[in-house]
Amino acid sequence: MKVKNTTIRDLQLVEPQRFGDSRGWFAEVYNQVKFADQHLPTHFVQDNQSFSTKGVLRGLHYQLGKPQGKLVRVLSGHIWDVAVDLRPSSPDFGKWEGFHLKSDPLQLLWIPEGFAHGFLVLSDTAEVLYKTTDLYHPPGERCILWNDPTLNISWPLEALDGLTPSVSPKDAVGTLFTAADLPPLDA
Template identity: 60%
Template sequence: MQLIDTPLNDVKRLLPDVYGDERGWFAETFSQRTFTQLGLPGQFVQDNQSLSLKGVLRGLHYQLGRPQGKLVRAFTGHIWDVAVDLRRDSTDFGKWAGFHLSEDTVEYLWIPEGFAHGFVVLSESANVLYKTTNFYFPEGERCIRWDDPTLAIEWPLDLVGKISLSGKDQRGTSFLHADLPPVPEAVSRR
């Protein structure tokens, strides 16, 4: 499995080894041992799946109290996936990066805890799968507006047409007024 750096610290692209012939292909998409060797979490506690139509935009979501790291893949279709660094002690705080994920490749995106996450569907529909490092925690659920002017995310709207949002995502807050994760306490070394 190849681990590829991205413009955001700690966000990684993962390309599993694919073995194919005239019959099709095979790939090991998750191995606790491999992930641990790569310095990634080896344990996930929840798998999520969504089916969305073209133009559906989900996000930008994150959780307080029980943050989730996410391992994301477009199982069918084509999405543009976005991660936003919310870690106030990070040199990338407030920066975002976007990634094309498609059924045409066996590619995952690793988004660690402390990031907001969202995606928009570019194909007629998309089936998105993701593993999380923590359980869903409704009380800690937060959403930043997808079109926040401070973040100025360059969504590929020319490939989408009309955007479709859930009521929750329509009520997302601005980045400047967002309830952000606390800065981790420094570990005392004696």
């Protein structure tokens, strides 16, 4: 397993080793000991899976009170995955980074607690699986507008071949970054 740092502190790409032959391949995607050796979380309490069609944009989601770290993996398809650092005490506060995640190559994105998360589906369909470090907490659910002018995220909309991003009604009325409820300073 390789772990790659990104430009934002604590946000990491995890690349499990694949072993293949004429029959296909095998990979150990999660191993508690190896994750601990790499200073990655080892305790997850919930798995979430979504299926979406091209142009679906989910996010930018985060939780207060019970923040969730997320280990994101694409099972099929291709997404542009974005994480935004919302930790007020972080030197990277307000910065975002985007990643092309596909089913091949096999990569996982570790998004720590205190980040907003969203993704845009670039393939005809995509299945995304992510493990979380805390349970879904509806009272703490928050959303920042995907096209917030302050964050100015460079979503690869040209890859949609003229489609307009499809967002849920809840995501369509997300909060501006400058007005967002933020995690406590120690998050």
